[in-house]
């Protein structure tokens with residue numbers, strides 16, 4: 001479980017910079033997932049144990065479902081509130097977790113001085129980067145894995161909340177150790193976290209076994225839209241803003257919906273389309289094999305990983321769905337000709 005050699009220098013420099021200041025602002029991408037939120041909780045608990053003040057300032061509210069990983073007393077200030085303004089005004093360093101793209105953290109990217117901004121992320125680096133300082137390593141299964149290494153480099157004792165935060169980050173980003181980013185080292189880290197006291201069943205209960213009724217109602221409506229095209233290998237699900245508003249669904253309620261499409265036999269690319277309040281349609285792409293959906297998402301102004309990526313396109317689902325399907329049908333057809 002030694003820290004991979006190529007990460008050591010960057011993590012050592014990052015650890016020293018974070019620990020040398022009084023106040024660190026933590027943030028992650030819009031609609032924080034378990035990796036972003038868990039990594040924030042872990043770094044916050046670790047820095048607080050070193051006497052460094054932390055504030056979590058996210059572009060969208062810290063998700064309720066991950067609040068259990070936060071150490072009691074952790075300062076959370078949503079972007080746009082006076083509390084967030086105050087934190088940003090006196091923070092020494094901004095640490096961005098689980099993204100390195102300016103357009104994924106909203107106005108935060110232009111608010112804080114770049115020379116005092118660090119990034120820890122495992123997404124393939126985009127052309128436009130928030131900062132070159134910190135560590136971006138797409139060989140990591142999760143940002144939580146890089147946070148684990150950061151805390152190992154530090155070598156001190158690790159607070160319990162930090163252990164749980166890292167575990168949540170890794171469990172959620174590997175689909176509970178099922179996706180291809182799962183490696184022997186991922187399991188090794190999980191094993192180490194369990195040895196140090198993380199309770200996997202308690203985390204499972206909080207993450208997956210307690211579901212609001214509205215999430216099941218949304219699932220029922222979403223599955224009614226499920227379509228599969230065996231001839232192209234495309235499967236997709238559409239969620240309209242009307243349904244989201246009527247059921248008061250959150251972005252967390254939509255997590256995992258795309259997996260139902262992805263699991264259909266013969267699916268090469270699965271897509272979730274969801275309308276947003278501001279007249280856009282968000283698209284989540286999942287690839288089962290040959291198609292690089294990061295490349296597909298970039299054609300629509302988005303990005304992500306080879307097998308999981310996303311984009312936002314202006315327009316209703318009625319307008320956006322046929323356009324995106326057309327591009328993907330052409331893409332998949334080309335892939336088949338090459339074979």
Ligand SMILES: [Mn+2]
Nearest residue numbers: 035098143173
């Ligand atoms: Mn991640």
